[in-house]
Amino acid sequence: MLTTLLALTTTALPTTNLGVPTDWLNFYGDIRMVGETTMDQNTAGEDRTRGRLRFRLGALMDLSEELRAEVRLTTTSGDANNPNWDFGGGDADSQVGADVAIDRINLSWRASDSMTLQVGMYGNPFATNPVYGEWSWDSDVQHAGLSGIWSSEGNLDMDLRLGHTIVDEVNIVDEAVPDPIDTADAQVTSLQVNLGGGEEITWGFSTMVSDWSSADAFTASAEDFLVWDTVVSASQGDLTASLEFIQNLDDNSGDDQGMALGFLFGPAGSQGDSQFSASLFDFDDNAFVAEVGQDKLPLTGPGSEGFMAGWEYWWQDNVSIKIVGSQSDDGTVEPFRARIDINVTL
Numbered sequence: 001m002l003t004t005l006l007a008l009t010t011t012a013l014p015t016t017n018l019g020v021p022t023d024w025l026n027f028y029g030d031i032r033m034v035g036e037t038t039m040d041q042n043t044a045g046e047d048r049t050r051g052r053l054r055f056r057l058g059a060l061m062d063l064s065e066e067l068r069a070e071v072r073l074t075t076t077s078g079d080a081n082n083p084n085w086d087f088g089g090g091d092a093d094s095q096v097g098a099d100v101a102i103d104r105i106n107l108s109w110r111a112s113d114s115m116t117l118q119v120g121m122y123g124n125p126f127a128t129n130p131v132y133g134e135w136s137w138d139s140d141v142q143h144a145g146l147s148g149i150w151s152s153e154g155n156l157d158m159d160l161r162l163g164h165t166i167v168d169e170v171n172i173v174d175e176a177v178p179d180p181i182d183t184a185d186a187q188v189t190s191l192q193v194n195l196g197g198g199e200e201i202t203w204g205f206s207t208m209v210s211d212w213s214s215a216d217a218f219t220a221s222a223e224d225f226l227v228w229d230t231v232v233s234a235s236q237g238d239l240t241a242s243l244e245f246i247q248n249l250d251d252n253s254g255d256d257q258g259m260a261l262g263f264l265f266g267p268a269g270s271q272g273d274s275q276f277s278a279s280l281f282d283f284d285d286n287a288f289v290a291e292v293g294q295d296k297l298p299l300t301g302p303g304s305e306g307f308m309a310g311w312e313y314w315w316q317d318n319v320s321i322k323i324v325g326s327q328s329d330d331g332t333v334e335p336f337r338a339r340i341d342i343n344v345t346l
Contacts, residue, residue, distance in 0.1 A: 029057040029346035034084070034339060038298050041335045051087035057346075058104060066111070070122070072104035081138035081295045103142050117148045125149065125163050127194045127206045129231045131242045131262030132279050132308065134294040136229055141292045145187075157196040161208075164189045167292065168218040186218030188225075188289075204233045212289065219289050224250035227288050240264040251286045258283030258302060271317050278309040298335035299328035306334075318345040 034052040041048055058072030075085045075098040085098035106120030118125060124137055125147040133139070147163035168186040192208035212225035219225075226249040233242040240263070247257040259282060266275035283302035290301025297308065310324035322341040327334060 024062040026060045027057065027346075028060065029055070031055050031344040031346070033342045036337065036339045038335055038337045040333060041298060052084040053087065053098070054084050055098070056083075056103075066109055068108045068110075070104055070106050070108070070120075071102065073100055074103045075099065076101040076103070080141045081292065083140050114151050114153050115148065117146070119146050120144070122147070126161055126190065126192050126208060127159075127204075127231075129242050129244050129260070129262065130204070130233050130235075130240055131264045131277055132260070134296065135244065135258075135260055135281070135283070136227065136246060136288040136293055138292060138294045140295075159194050161192040161194070162190070170214070170218075184214040186212070186214045188212045188215075198234075201234055201236045203235075204231070206231045215289060219291050224248075225286075225289055226250040229288075238266050246283070246287050248286050248288065253286060255284035255286045255303075258287040268312070269314065269317070271314055273314040275312050276310070277312075278307070280307050281305060296324075296339075297326050297328050298337040299330050299333075304328040304330040319343070 032054040034054075035049075036052060037047065037049040039047045054075055056072060056074040058070060061069040061071075063069055074083045076083050077085070077089075078099070083103070089098070102121075104121055104123065106118055106122040108116060108118045108122075110116050121142050121144040124139065124141075124143060126137075128137075129135070143163060143165045144167075145163065145165040147161065149159055149161045151159040164187065166185050166187050170185050188210050190208055190210040192206060194204070194206045196202065196204040207228070207230040210225070210227045210229070212227070215225050227246060228249055229244070229246045231242060231244045233240060235241075242260075242262045242264075244260045244262075245257070246259070249256075260279055261281075262277070262279040264275065264277045267273040268275045282305035285303040287302040290303075293301050297304075297306070299306075306326065306328040308324065308326040310322055312320050312322040314320045320341075320343045322343065324339045324341070325337070326339075327336045
């Protein structure tokens with residue numbers, strides 16, 4: 001119930017084996033090839049068309065019944081929420097290929113049937129919006145730190161999640177002053193409560209508070225962030241609807257909140273399946289920390305309103321084609337983006 005309504009990257013770990021005949025080692029991976037055109041973009045209103053590629057390859061190692069390790073490689077551009085390689089990208093000859101980085105390396109310990117702890121660099125440990133879950137945290141941005149998930153064992157479908165993430169390691173020393181000043185790391189501590197239930201119509205409720213410290217060393221927007229993010233969702237058959245509300249409780253400028261309304265219809269994940277999705281959104285400038293937010297829209301981060309609509313078709317169980325159109329309006333420009341993705345799961 002709850003897990004079908006709230007997307008979770010940590011507990012739903014991929015388990016594709018890629019033919020490795022072992023019980024303790026599993027490889028997984030994916031390839032995404034993108035064709036993208038942005039019209040009237042915010043750089044002088046020019047149009048831009050490009051091809052992009054993302055490749056990831058990971059390994060899951062069951063060290064014992066309770067302990068699991070994960071390591072993953074990914075293409076990278078040097079920007080955490082943009083692991084894509086642009087076709088023709090590179091240095092002067094434009095054919096040098098893609099850089100590769102380790103974006104996950106972590107240990108997960110199943111302390112009990114109801115408690116899991118994780119340390120290292122890992123995917124988003126928090127439940128997200130089931131229609132589009134990347135408003136305040138892009139799925140390509142990994143969390144580095146500690147997290148824990150406690151789930152109820154009774155009739156109530158509930159879990160609690162707590163995480164502390166180091167977002168940007170900073171060590172600036174000003175030797176020009178008598179007492180050198182060290183700038184603290186930008187970091188965030190988050191607590192989330194998730195509830196779910198229902199039979200014919202299933203529902204989910206998720207609310208999370210994220211307290212940022214030293215965010216001014218990381219973001220160019222507001223200095224203080226105490227972000228309250230709540231998602232309500234309901235599902236019947238192949239139809240899911242969601243409403244997400246985000247507010248920065250520490251902001252006093254009035255540009256501190258936003259919301260997204262989303263719909264998802266159709267089956268997914270098997271050959272012949274097709275799924276439609278649509279979202280309407282409106283976010284203020286300081287609703288959340290834009291540097292870790294989504295980058296799929298033609299205007300990234302908060303401070304804009306618009307829509308996103310898409311259709312995805314599964315040609316094979318592990319190959320899908322997705323077409324997405326989106327438009328954002330920040331009060332100055334209204335760029336439109338058309339995008340086609342070919343997704344292959346290994």
